[in-house]
Amino acid sequence: MSEDHQLHRVVIIGGGFGGLFAARELGNSGYDVTLLDKRNFHTFQPLLYQVASGMLTPGDVCVPHRVAMRRYKNVKTVMGAAYDIDPDTRVVTHQYGELPYDTLIVATGVKHDYFGHDDWQDHAPGLKTVEHALRMRRKIFYAFEMAEQESDPVARERWLTFVVVGAGPTGVELAGAIGELANRTMPGDFRRIDPRNARILLVEGADRILPGYPEALSREAEKMLGQLGVTVRTRTLVEDIEDGLVTMKGDQQQQSNVPTETILWAAGVRASAFAETLAKRTRTPREKGGRLRGQPDLSLQGHPEIFVIGDLADITDARGVIVPGLAPAAIQQGEYVAGLLKKRLKARAGKPFVYKDKGSMAVIGRNRAVGDLGWARVAGFWAWLLWIGVHIWSLIGNERRSRVMLQWMWKYFSHRTGDRLITGRPPSTRRLKDQESRKRAA
Numbered sequence: 001m002s003e004d005h006q007l008h009r010v011v012i013i014g015g016g017f018g019g020l021f022a023a024r025e026l027g028n029s030g031y032d033v034t035l036l037d038k039r040n041f042h043t044f045q046p047l048l049y050q051v052a053s054g055m056l057t058p059g060d061v062c063v064p065h066r067v068a069m070r071r072y073k074n075v076k077t078v079m080g081a082a083y084d085i086d087p088d089t090r091v092v093t094h095q096y097g098e099l100p101y102d103t104l105i106v107a108t109g110v111k112h113d114y115f116g117h118d119d120w121q122d123h124a125p126g127l128k129t130v131e132h133a134l135r136m137r138r139k140i141f142y143a144f145e146m147a148e149q150e151s152d153p154v155a156r157e158r159w160l161t162f163v164v165v166g167a168g169p170t171g172v173e174l175a176g177a178i179g180e181l182a183n184r185t186m187p188g189d190f191r192r193i194d195p196r197n198a199r200i201l202l203v204e205g206a207d208r209i210l211p212g213y214p215e216a217l218s219r220e221a222e223k224m225l226g227q228l229g230v231t232v233r234t235r236t237l238v239e240d241i242e243d244g245l246v247t248m249k250g251d252q253q254q255q256s257n258v259p260t261e262t263i264l265w266a267a268g269v270r271a272s273a274f275a276e277t278l279a280k281r282t283r284t285p286r287e288k289g290g291r292l293r294g295q296p297d298l299s300l301q302g303h304p305e306i307f308v309i310g311d312l313a314d315i316t317d318a319r320g321v322i323v324p325g326l327a328p329a330a331i332q333q334g335e336y337v338a339g340l341l342k343k344r345l346k347a348r349a350g351k352p353f354v355y356k357d358k359g360s361m362a363v364i365g366r367n368r369a370v371g372d373l374g375w376a377r378v379a380g381f382w383a384w385l386l387w388i389g390v391h392i393w394s395l396i397g398n399e400r401r402s403r404v405m406l407q408w409m410w411k412y413f414s415h416r417t418g419d420r421l422i423t424g425r426p427p428s429t430r431r432l433k434d435q436e437s438r439k440r441a442a
């Protein structure tokens, strides 16, 4: 406990799964807690693909930090992007000011990695934030609208081709959602095109989709995707992405060019930018994907007052298990560090972190899923029901839970999806007129 002020100050950077659950666990404790995030809301990332495919709206999957922390009077929320830290004076600098701390918990997560081709992100948006999901939604539904207006069959085919890069759970869920839209939800809604003619390619460098899952589940998932019109290309790497074209190379070195207006990125992640600053300031070496190695109690070596949790941390637990980048892992780490701090208040020592594997699931289309629960493998409709239960349960707030449940039930029975909105500013009428006059004059 520091002597020059009453309460020990805990600053948590990042209000994702790790940070939010650490703050909650420290709620109404004897600590003065500040939750700093560059956004004023928490995003339930596992459901972002549903926003991208128009199944849910941003408000269904996000909750303001202030609302989530309302009950905990010792927790302040501050909106601002952290960009520097001085571990000697123990001060974090963010875009609107400084925050002194006694203990720091860093949970800033990961961002997309385009494997050295950052220029690809303009053509192939990834899915990490609600803005990304809205950008994807715009791209997907815009493509169908353009195909409907296009009279040139080659250009129409380009609009109706969707390429999803990376067949981990996010890529599989995205491809399945587009397949569901094209083949089950939208037929009948267009007059000139048949959305069932959409070509959906799921591209993966490994020899099977869902490479982290047992082989039998990968096969099941591929079969389910096939039924939704998704073509899987494994052992294939993307070589180049440019406007309207993706170039790929298979393991036999065969090259193929796929003309498409819609490329979606679900391939790689890298620790957030703040992890880089923290590593530099604390002289911590960076591990695979730029992650920071945490000690058995999740603190940084040489800095018992700084903890790293969630996706940005590289952790091997007390039993030698490498902790995966999943929401339950981030939650457990957040709760563990909070528990450790509460023990410290009572001058009790804590045990090293042990990860409890709750398994992982991927949903495919409207009513199927695959899941590896550790003790059982599940696939099909019952797996999907389990997936629904887990996700509804995990959403924050009773009102949000009931709303999403009702929406899913309605969409399940009606085969409809509500939010097919192409948002963003439409072009101004004046600019279009000016362009036309310039064309005529030329």
Ligand SMILES: Cc1cc2nc3c(=O)[nH]c(=O)nc-3n(C[C@H](O)[C@H](O)[C@H](O)COP(=O)(O)OP(=O)(O)OC[C@H]3O[C@@H](n4cnc5c(N)ncnc54)[C@H](O)[C@@H]3O)c2cc1C
Binding pocket: 013, 014, 015, 016, 017, 018, 019, 036, 037, 038, 039, 041, 042, 043, 044, 045, 046, 047, 048, 049, 080, 081, 082, 083, 107, 108, 109, 110, 127, 128, 169, 170, 272, 274, 309, 310, 311, 312, 325, 326, 327, 328, 330, 360, 361
């Ligand atoms: C599309 C998608 C689907 C997923 N599906 C699943 C799934 O089905 N099951 C599962 O278990 N996991 C899933 N995951 C993974 C899961 O969401 C992550 O493991 C989890 O979010 C990690 O939590 P975190 O707290 O480490 O980081 P995050 O939840 O990413 O939170 C990081 C927070 O830090 C904030 N932040 C970043 N930089 C700064 C800064 N400089 N200053 C202030 N704030 C900052 C961000 O705004 C964000 O709020 C999915 C992830 C994605 C992207």
